[in-house]
Every structure is written in C-alpha cells, then in structure tokens.
Amino acid sequence: MGKLARRVAIVGAGMSQFGRLFPLKRNPDLWVDAWLDAVKRVDNGIEPKDVDACYIGNYSSDLFNHQGHLAPQMANFVGLSPKPASRFEGACASSGVALRQGVIAIASGIHDVIAVGGCETMNEVSTTLVTDTLATASDNLFEYPAGATFPGLYAAVASAHFHKYGTNAEDLMRIGIKNHENGTQNPFAQMQLSIKDLMDKKLSKLEKQGKDIPDWKDEFDFLKSSSNPMIASPLRLFDCSLVTDGAACVFLAAEDVAKQFTDTPIWITGTGQGSAALSLHDRDSLTSFVATKEAARQAYQMANLTPKDIQIAELHDCFTIAELVAMEDLDFYEKGKAVDAIRDGESKLDGRLPLNTSGGLKSKGHPVGATGAAQAVEIFKQMRGIAERNRQVKFDVEKALSHNLGGSGATCVVTIYQK
Amino acid sequence: MGKLARRVAIVGAGMSQFGRLFPLKRNPDLWVDAWLDAVKRVDNGIEPKDVDACYIGNYSSDLFNHQGHLAPQMANFVGLSPKPASRFEGACASSGVALRQGVIAIASGIHDVIAVGGCETMNEVSTTLVTDTLATASDNLFEYPAGATFPGLYAAVASAHFHKYGTNAEDLMRIGIKNHENGTQNPFAQMQLSIKDLMDKKLSKLEKQGKDIPDWKDEFDFLKSSSNPMIASPLRLFDCSLVTDGAACVFLAAEDVAKQFTDTPIWITGTGQGSAALSLHDRDSLTSFVATKEAARQAYQMANLTPKDIQIAELHDCFTIAELVAMEDLDFYEKGKAVDAIRDGESKLDGRLPLNTSGGLKSKGHPVGATGAAQAVEIFKQMRGIAERNRQVKFDVEKALSHNLGGSGATCVVTIYQK
Numbered sequence: 001m002g003k004l005a006r007r008v009a010i011v012g013a014g015m016s017q018f019g020r021l022f023p024l025k026r027n028p029d030l031w032v033d034a035w036l037d038a039v040k041r042v043d044n045g046i047e048p049k050d051v052d053a054c055y056i057g058n059y060s061s062d063l064f065n066h067q068g069h070l071a072p073q074m075a076n077f078v079g080l081s082p083k084p085a086s087r088f089e090g091a092c093a094s095s096g097v098a099l100r101q102g103v104i105a106i107a108s109g110i111h112d113v114i115a116v117g118g119c120e121t122m123n124e125v126s127t128t129l130v131t132d133t134l135a136t137a138s139d140n141l142f143e144y145p146a147g148a149t150f151p152g153l154y155a156a157v158a159s160a161h162f163h164k165y166g167t168n169a170e171d172l173m174r175i176g177i178k179n180h181e182n183g184t185q186n187p188f189a190q191m192q193l194s195i196k197d198l199m200d201k202k203l204s205k206l207e208k209q210g211k212d213i214p215d216w217k218d219e220f221d222f223l224k225s226s227s228n229p230m231i232a233s234p235l236r237l238f239d240c241s242l243v244t245d246g247a248a249c250v251f252l253a254a255e256d257v258a259k260q261f262t263d264t265p266i267w268i269t270g271t272g273q274g275s276a277a278l279s280l281h282d283r284d285s286l287t288s289f290v291a292t293k294e295a296a297r298q299a300y301q302m303a304n305l306t307p308k309d310i311q312i313a314e315l316h317d318c319f320t321i322a323e324l325v326a327m328e329d330l331d332f333y334e335k336g337k338a339v340d341a342i343r344d345g346e347s348k349l350d351g352r353l354p355l356n357t358s359g360g361l362k363s364k365g366h367p368v369g370a371t372g373a374a375q376a377v378e379i380f381k382q383m384r385g386i387a388e389r390n391r392q393v394k395f396d397v398e399k400a401l402s403h404n405l406g407g408s409g410a411t412c413v414v415t416i417y418q419k
Numbered sequence: 420m421g422k423l424a425r426r427v428a429i430v431g432a433g434m435s436q437f438g439r440l441f442p443l444k445r446n447p448d449l450w451v452d453a454w455l456d457a458v459k460r461v462d463n464g465i466e467p468k469d470v471d472a473c474y475i476g477n478y479s480s481d482l483f484n485h486q487g488h489l490a491p492q493m494a495n496f497v498g499l500s501p502k503p504a505s506r507f508e509g510a511c512a513s514s515g516v517a518l519r520q521g522v523i524a525i526a527s528g529i530h531d532v533i534a535v536g537g538c539e540t541m542n543e544v545s546t547t548l549v550t551d552t553l554a555t556a557s558d559n560l561f562e563y564p565a566g567a568t569f570p571g572l573y574a575a576v577a578s579a580h581f582h583k584y585g586t587n588a589e590d591l592m593r594i595g596i597k598n599h600e601n602g603t604q605n606p607f608a609q610m611q612l613s614i615k616d617l618m619d620k621k622l623s624k625l626e627k628q629g630k631d632i633p634d635w636k637d638e639f640d641f642l643k644s645s646s647n648p649m650i651a652s653p654l655r656l657f658d659c660s661l662v663t664d665g666a667a668c669v670f671l672a673a674e675d676v677a678k679q680f681t682d683t684p685i686w687i688t689g690t691g692q693g694s695a696a697l698s699l700h701d702r703d704s705l706t707s708f709v710a711t712k713e714a715a716r717q718a719y720q721m722a723n724l725t726p727k728d729i730q731i732a733e734l735h736d737c738f739t740i741a742e743l744v745a746m747e748d749l750d751f752y753e754k755g756k757a758v759d760a761i762r763d764g765e766s767k768l769d770g771r772l773p774l775n776t777s778g779g780l781k782s783k784g785h786p787v788g789a790t791g792a793a794q795a796v797e798i799f800k801q802m803r804g805i806a807e808r809n810r811q812v813k814f815d816v817e818k819a820l821s822h823n824l825g826g827s828g829a830t831c832v833v834t835i836y837q838k
Contacts, residue, residue, distance in 0.1 A: 005424040005528045054694075062481035062555060066563075069510040069556040072694035072710070072829035076701070082713040084692035085830070086516050087508040091488040097505050101520060108527035109424040110690075136481060137488040141445075144485070271529075273503035275473070275491035282495070291491070294501040410491035411504070 002302060004107035007255035009265030010417070011113075012042030013380040015373075018190045018246035018365035022123040027061060027070060028077045030247035030370075031119045035078045038115075038249035041380075043262040046251055048079035050261075052111035055102045056087045057095025057118035058369035063133040065124050074117065084111075089369075091137035092318060094118060095248065096372030096404030096413030100271045102252045112254045118370035119247035130243050134368070137407040139278040150318070151240060153280055153408040155232035158321040160286035162234065165336035169234050172320035173223045174342050176238045176362055179317060182349060183359025185391035190242050190365030195219040198238075202227050239320040244365030248373035250380070266383050270305065270416030272298030278410045289409030292329035299401070299414040307331040309399050310416075312353070312382055314375035316405035317360040326403050327355070330414070354393050357382055372404035372413060379417050421721060423526035426674035428684030429836070430532075431461030432799040434792075437609040437665035437784035441542040446480060446489060447496045449666035449789075450538045454497045457534075457668035460799075462681040465670055467498035469680075471530035474521045475506045476514025476537035477788035482552040484543050493536065503530075508788075510556035511737060513537060514667065515791030515823030515832030519690045521671045531673045537789035538666035549662050553787070556826040558697040569737070570659060572699055572827040574651035577740040579705035581653065584755035588653050591739035592642045593761050595657050595781055598736060601768060602778025604810035609661050609784030614638040617657075621646050658739040663784030667792035669799070685802050689724065689835030691717030697829045708828030711748035718820070718833040726750040728818050729835075731772070731801055733794035735824035736779040745822050746774070749833070768810060776801055776810050791823035791832060798836050 014037025016030040025033070039046055054075040061067045075085035090097040095118025102116040122130050135149045143153070161167050176195060183189040184197070193201070199222035206213055216222045228236045251261070258265040274294030276283060283290065300306060307330060315330075317323035327338035332353060341347060347355040358364045358378035361371060379400045381387040400417045433456025435449040444452070458465055473494035480486045494504035509516040514537025521535040541549050554568045562572070580586050595614060602608040603616070612620070618641040625632055635641045647655045670680070677684040693713030695702060702709065719725060726749060734749075736742035746757035751772060760766060766774040777783045777797035780790060798819045800806040819836045 003528050005526070053692075060481045060487050062479045062552075063487075065559065066555050067559040068479050068482075068508065068552075069697060069826050069829060071509065072826070073558070073697045075694050076696040081695050082693045082709045085694035086520070086692070089487065089506040089508055090490065101505070101524075104524050104527045104529055105520075107424070107529070108523045109422050110523055110526070133481075133487075136485050139492070140484065140486040273472075273505070274501045275494050275504035276500050277495040278488060278492045290501045407488050407491075410488060 005109065006107045007267060008103045008106045008252055009255065009258040009267045010250055010376065010380050011253045011258055011261035011265050012038045012046060012251040013249065013377040014038030014041050015188050015248040015377045016246050018188055018244050018367060020123050021245040022121050025245060027065065027119045027121050028073060030121065030245060031074045031117055032077050034117060034247040034249040038251055042251060044260065046261060051080060051113050051115050053083055053114045054080045054085040055098040055114055055116045057098035057372055058087055059089060059091055059094050059120055060133055063136065064120065064122055090411040091406030092368040093372055093404040093406035093411045093413050094369040099250060099372055099376055099415060100273055100413050103268050103271050106252055106254045112257045114252045115249060116252055116373060117247060117249040118373035120367035120369040121245045122243050122367060123245050127243065142279050142281065150408065151232040151235055154319040154321055155235045156280060157286050157325065158234050161321060161325065164287055165339065167324065167339050170220060171339050171342055172239050173220055175317065175320040175323050177219055178348050179356050179360040179362040182357050182391055183363025185389040186359045186364055187388050189359045189363055190244050191363050195223065195238065235319055241318045241361035241366040244367040246365060246367035246370050248370045248377050250373050250376045264384065266380055267418045268415060269418045270299035270303030272296060272414045274412045276410045278407060280408055287325065288329055288335065289325060289412060291409050291412035292326060292403065292405065295412040295414040296330050299416050303416040305399060305416060310401045311397050311399055312357060312393060313355050313401040313403065314358060314378050315355050315403045317356060317362050318366060318405065322405060323355065330403060349391060349393065357387065357391050357393060375402035375404060376415065383417060383419060424528065425526045426686060427522045427525045427671055428674065428677040428686045429669055429795065429799050430672045430677055430680035430684050431457045431465060431670040432668065432796040433457030433460050434607050434667040434796045435665050437607055437663050437786060439542050440664040441540050444664060446484065446538045446540050447492060449540065449664060450493045450536055451496050453536060453666040453668040457670055461670060463679065465680055470499060470532050470534050472502055472524065472533045473499045473504040474517045474533055474535045476517035476791055477506055478508060478510055478513050478539055479552055482555065483539065483541055509830040510825030511787040512791055512823040512825035512830045512832050513788040518669060518791055518795055518834060519692055519832050522687050522690050525671055525673045531676045533671045534668060535671055535792060536666060536668040537792035539786035539788040540664045541662050541786060542664050546662065561700065562698050569827065570651040570654055573738040573740055574654045575699060576705050576744065577653050580740060580744065583706055584758065586743065586758045589639060590758045590761055591658050592639055594736065594739040594742050596638055597767050598775050598779040598781040601776050601810055602782025604808040605778045605783055606807050608778045608782055609663050610782050614642065614657065654738055660737045660780035660785040663786040665784060665786035665789050667789045667796050669792050669795045683803065685799055686837045687834060688837045689718035689722030691715060691833045693831045695829045697826060699827055706744065707748055707754065708744060708831060710828050710831035711745060711822065711824065714831040714833040715749045718835050722835040724818060724835060729820045730816050730818055731776060731812060732774050732820040732822065733777060733797050734774055734822045736775060736781050737785060737824065741824060742774065749822060768812065773812050776806065776812060794821035794823060795834065802836060802838060
C-alpha cells in the first residue's frame with residue numbers, strides 16, 4: 001500500500017480568468033476557457049483524441065447553479081464524449097480530490113491521459129446564498145443550525161491560535177498584504193490590486209466625496225479601520241478569500257506517454273489525502289487540522305521528501321489564518337513559529353519559502369471547486385519558469401507542494417511536484 | 420491503457436433497509452446500517468483499521484439534505500477518520516462511479532482495502548422537490564427550463580422505441596411485474612409487493628368503500644386502469660422507480676490481501692464507464708444510450724468476456740423502458756429484439772438470463788446515489804448463493820454484470836464480476 005504502480009506527470013495546465021463572470025460565463029464556458037489555456041501550454045499539442053477521461057472537481061453546482069451531473073456536460077463541451085467523465089466533491093478541496101484521483105487512475109493502468117479540472121460559478125446566487133451554500137460543507141446537524149458559517153468557524157480557529165501562540169491580527173494582515181501583492185502580478189487573478197492600491201483607492205474616493213481623510217500611515221492602519229469591516233472577530237473583510245467564478249484544467253499523462261507531449265513534464269511524486277469529522281467540536285484541536293497532517297504525512301512519504309525540501313507552495317488561504325495553520329501543519333514551521341517567518345517576510349515572493357505566488361485564494365480568487373486544480377496550474381508555471389509579469393521566483397523550482405483544504409478542515413489533499 | 424495493474428475483489432457487501440425512512444434515518448444512519456450489514460458478510464471479519472479509504476457515491480445531498488461534503492462525515496461515523504474520504508457524483512450512477520474509482524485506486528497500489536458506498540436520503544424533501552432535484556441531472560440550459568423532468572425524458576425514449584421497434588406498453592408492464600415479483604423476495608426492498616398484491620389491495624379497498632368493483636382479469640387490466648395513472652405517456656406510475664432513502668456498502672480488497680478476509684472473493688474483472696451530452700436532443704439516437712454502449716465495450720474487453728457469458732445482471736430500471744434499452748445496449752439482445760425475450764420470460768428469476776433479481780430500482784427502490792453500490796450487493800449475494808427468501812437463482816453464478824445509468828443516459832458504469 002501507498003506506492004503508485006506508474007509515474008504520472010503534468011504535461012500542460014491552464015485556467016480561465018477568475019472573477020465575477022456570471023452571467024457572461026457559466027461552468028461550461030469557464031471550463032472550455034481553462035481547457036484551451038491548458039492546451040496552449042502542452043508543448044507538442046494535445047487533442048481530445050489523446051485524452052482518455054475527464055475528471056471534474058466541483059463543490060456544488062447543485063446549489064449554485066441548479067445543475068448536477070456536471071462531468072458529462074464538461075466532457076461533451078471539449079469533445080470528449082463518450083469517454084468516462086466523473087465529478088469529485090470534497091468541498092473546497094474538490095479539484096484537489098479530482099487531481100489525486102486522476103493520478104491514481106493513470107497509475108492503475110486504466111488510462112494514460114486524463115484532463116483533470118475544476119470549476120465553480122458562485123456568482124449566480126446572491127452573497128447570502130453563497131455563504132449559505134458554503135456552510136453546507138460544515139455539519140448540518142450541529143454547526144449549520146447553530147448559525148455557524150465559515151467566517152465564524154475560521155474565526156474560532158484564529159482566536160484559539162491567538163490565545164495559544166500569541167499570534168495577532170497584524171500577522172494575519174501580513175499574509176493578506178503578501179498575497180494581494182502577488183496577485184497584482186497574476187493576469188488571471190480576480191483582484192489584481194495590492195492592499196496599498198486598495199487603500200489609495202479608498203482615500204481618493206473619500207477625497208472626491210469631500211469627506212474627512214483618515215490619517216493612515218500604512219496598510220495596517222487601513223486594515224484596522226472601519227474600511228476593513230469586522231466579519232467574525234478577529235477576522236475582517238480582507239482576511240477572507242473572494243467569491244469567484246472560474247475553472248482550471250490540468251493534463252495528466254503516464255510516464256510511458258508523457259514525452260509525446262513535452263520534454264519537460266512536471267512529475268507528481270506525492271499525493272496524500274486526509275479527513276476529519278465535519279464539526280470543529282468533534283476535533284481534538286482548533287489550531288491544527290488533522291486532515292492536513294495526515295495528507296502531508298502520506299505525500300511526503302510517497303515522494304520521499306521532507307518539508308525542508310519544498311521550495312515553493314500554494315496553500316489554501318480561504319482565510320488568512322488558514323495559510324498560517326497550513327504552514328505549521330505541513331511542518332514548514334514548528335507549531336506557533338510560522339508567525340516569525342511571516343514577520344520576517346520568508347513567505348514573500350523574494351523570501352526563503354515563497355507561499356501563494358499566484359496571489360492565493362485571497363487575491364487570485366476562490367471558485368471553490370476549481371481551487372485545487374488552479375493551485376496545480378501555478379505550480380506548473382513556476383516550475384516551468386513561465387509565471388506571468390514579475391511573479392516568477394528567482395530560483396529554479398525543483399520541488400513544490402500544493403495544499404487544498406475542504407470545509408473547516410474535514411478534507412485535505414496535499415500534492416508534491418518534482419521536475 | 421485499459422488494463423488494471425492489480426486484481427480487485429469484493430470481500431463483503433451489504434445494505435441498509437430501503438424505504439421511506441426519513442426522518443428516522445438520515446444519510447449517516449443509513450450508511451452505518453449498510454456498513455454493519457456489509458461487515459457481517461466478511462467471512463473473517465473486518466475492522467476500521469483494515470480499511471484504507473472511504474469512497475462515497477451520492478447524487479445530491481446538497482439539494483435533498485442541504486448537506487455537502489458528505490464523505491468525511493461518513494468516514495467519521497464508521498471510525499475511518501483521518502483516512503481519505505471522497506464523494507463521487509454521476510447522477511444516479513454516483514456509486515457506480517465510486518465503485519469503479521475504488522477498483523482503480525486499489526489497482527494503482529495506493530490502497531489495499533476500500534469501503535465503497537452510496538447513500539441518498541430523498542424523502543427529506545417533498546415529491547415535487549424530488550422531481551425537481553432529479554431534473555438537475557438533465558441539462559439546465561435547455562431541458563430543465565423547457566419543463567422536462569425524467570419521466571418526460573424517458574417517455575420520449577419509450578415513444579421512440581415503440582415507434583421504431585413495435586414495442587408496446589404491455590411489454591413495459593411485463594418488466595414491472597417481473598421486478599415487483601422479485602422484490603417480494605427481498606427483505607431489504609422498499610416495496611415487497613407484487614403487482615398482483617397491489618391489485619388485490621386496491622380491489623379490497625374498493626370493496627370496503629362500497630364502490631364498483633372493476634372487472635380486472637389480470638395484472639395487465641389493473642395496470643391499464645386509472646389505478647395506474649399516466650405520468651408521461653406512455654409511462655404510467657408503475658413504470659417509474661421509487662423515491663427511496665437507503666445506503667449500500669461494498670468492501671473492496673487487492674488480490675494480495677483479499678484472502679485475509681474470505682476464501683471466496685468475488686472478483687471485479689471488468690469496469691467500463693461512458694458519457695454523453697446531457698441533453699437528449701444532442702444525441703444521435705433516442706432508443707440507445709451511447710454511454711452504455713461505451714461502458715459495456717470497455718468492461719467486456721477488460722474482462723475478456725462477451726455478452727453471452729453473462730448469467731445474471733442488475734440493470735438500471737429507473738423506468739421500465741430503461742431496463743429494455745439496457746438489455747439491447749449491453750448486447751444481451753439485438754436492437755429491437757429484447758422485447759421477445761421479455762415476452763418469453765427469459766429475464767424472470769427462473770429464465771435463461773435473470774435480470775434484476777433484487778427487484779430492481781422499480782421494487783427494491785432507488786435511493787439514487789446508493790443504487791450502483793446496491794446492485795453490487797445483489798450480485799455479491801447471488802454469486803455467493805446467499806440471496807434471501809426464494810430469489811436465489813438455481814444455478815451457480817460465475818459471471819455477472821451490473822449496469823448503472825445516470826441522468827437520461829449521460830453517464831453509465833458497467834461492472835463485471837467473476838468468481
């Protein structure tokens with residue numbers, strides 16, 4: 001157990017624009033956009049006839065779009081019918097699960113090439129219904145009826161972390177500032193504005209309106225003001241990720257055929273998945289996610305790597321606190337110590353361990369079912385040295401990791417990539 | 420491509436009671452019932468520590484129960500946390516997809532033992548909302564807004580088949596009568612009444628009410644009367660499957676470990692999956708499902724068997740017409756010829772090719788996400804010779820097949836089982 005029978009590589013990856021795109025774009029449109037973008041990045045080209053199956057991650061087209069049974073529709077829109085098409089659901093880790101199942105299926109020998117994707121069109125419903133739909137990824141026997149939604153659940157995690165380790169709201173702000181900074185360099189990101197940009201925008205708006213100009217010395221002052229309203233204490237608006245429409249597509253190929261598509265495949269050498277009780281109250285700890293620890297353990301073991309080997313990572317920053325907890329659960333840092341690295345700027349683009357170079361869920365956006373696949377797209381670009389604008393890291397990335405979390409940590413998929 | 424790297428067997432299988440069980444039972448309760456029933460049938464016993472992952476098929480707990488992210492919850496209820504837990508969705512073929520992915524995952528080497536299950540609690544919502552939720556498995560751009568629901572879509576299939584091949588409503592009734600007859604022998608079935616029983620019940624009710632007693636000579640007269648109302652011509656009430664709460668569980672094991680659990684594993688020697696456009700209007704034919712033909716082709720090829728080798732099968736009779744179309748699409752009979760076999764009683768329990776010995780979706784019930792796994796439970800029982808009451812077939816079953824269809828045929832999974 002725990003070893004794959006064949007090696008599997010990414011031979012191409014791409015994504016749609018992320019943003020508020022409904023009704024101009026729906027899931028099939030977004031998926032086709034992502035597919036075409038991924039096709040462009042397959043060096044020797046790829047056609048539907050080369051692809052054996054279509055694996056789609058999606059959280060809840062049921063509730064967002066009143067459309068179930070998404071996978072055969074997606075397969076049909078890119079010319080894959082009548083090939084196998086399946087949907088995988090693991091809340092916000094849905095396309096992380098799809099990616100993992102794609103790796104497993106190719107390793108099994110049943111398929112040689114799989115198009116793995118994810119999509120979510122969240123803006124078809126109101127913000128209230130977005131929050132409500134996301135809340136169905138919590139426990140609907142205990143948490144949901146008590147009024148708990150995800151900002152509240154992650155606020156509990158943040159409060160516990162503050163209490164136990166002395167982390168503070170400014171540390172979370174640093175994570176948001178960094179991810180927005182990275183997002184300015186990603187043309188596919190939903191919000192290509194830094195926190196400084198947002199502050200300046202607010203100031204010029206106030207000026208135009210002839211209102212009092214606040215005395216903000218820096219972004220922190222802005223982030224501590226009522227312009228960044230409290231959502232669920234201690235989490236403010238800019239601690240939360242975005243409501244996004246988007247899709248991503250990753251072409252996986254078996255080692256036997258990968259070279260047909262490219263001379264520089266990106267190997268997936270580790271995949272791990274963990275689970276936990278849906279409810280936070282059923283867990284032993286609020287400051288650590290057992291599903292992440294388990295997924296990481298499996299992935300490191302399969303890849304035969306340690307956390308110290310990882311050079312960059314995309315982490316599931318659905319809330320700023322989630323990035324911090326992941327830094328510790330993945331053993332990049334000891335429990336309670338990630339905050340020092342954040343203060344020192346280690347996770348910035350030019351730091352020792354750049355995290356969320358894409359802008360993360362915070363700035364790139366979080367179309368929940370597409371996020372896992374989109375993380376793989378960023379890793380693919382960074383490892384190939386083709387990340388847009390000025391966000392390409394300055395060293396050769398040989399080993400990278402993505403961390404895709406579902407719900408309040410009841411599902412986690414960790415993937416390790418190597419050249 | 421197309422060959423699995425390891426052999427995979429079923430070492431135990433079981434199911435919950437099927438029926439209208441909400442609010443007494445919800446998905447976690449049904450799943451635990453199914454798990455415990457399956458555990459009972461593992462000869463040498465099985466415990467959570469023996470199981471590496473939990474694969475759950477479910478169509479739409481989102482819309483039926485306002486609960487997404489089901490898999491980690493299910494895993495937690497049977498003591499599997501923090502192991503990988505994933506949900507698979509392919510409309511009414513959801514747990515067929517889960518079963519297939521389970522087989523693939525074990526073949527890949529990543530897991531040795533997987534608990535594959537399916538569950539659906541449909542009766543939490545009104546019948547109108549059940550119909551509406553099921554309709555989200557059709558195309559919500561064209562079919563759904565036009566008012567098409569599944570009875571209507573399958574009525575179109577039936578009408579086309581009648582027109583092209585001279586099939587008639589009585590032939591469909593024969594399928595229903597047979598499946599209800601089989602269902603009387605299944606203690607887990609939702610409706611353990613034959614059509615004759617239902618007719619007699621109706622007659623005695625009319626008699627009690629002092630109303631005119633209709634002159635019904637046999638079940639056909641009853642089925643042609645207003646007591647079997649037209650739903651979508653030519654399909655009447657008793658052409659439709661049931662609205663059911665239920666779950667099923669199948670333990671899969673790799674060949675290397677299967678013998679630890681039993682001396683008589685049931686091998687899954689073939690798995691195939693096909694897809695098609697969601698909309699009927701996007702297909703070339705109304706009387707044949709390309710997804711079934713593709714899934715069958717793959718499964719026969721992998722098992723190195725022909726349709727003639729199959730001794731019994733569980734077919735996806737969501738409507739009576741669907742069983743007939745499947746008999747032809749699986750190449751048990753030539754196109755347009757299945758009807759002769761139905762008239763001759765070949766598919767009855769004592770016929771040449773018994774179909775739906777469990778009672779099928781028509782009588783056993785159709786908790787949509789659980790159906791694929793429940794089909795495997797029936798095949799397991801028949802191959803082991805442990806089917807309850809008098810429905811055990813009289814010959815030794817060495818080769819069997821299950822056919823699990825999603826939507827109006829946009830997803831199909833075909834599984835072949837051998838001793």
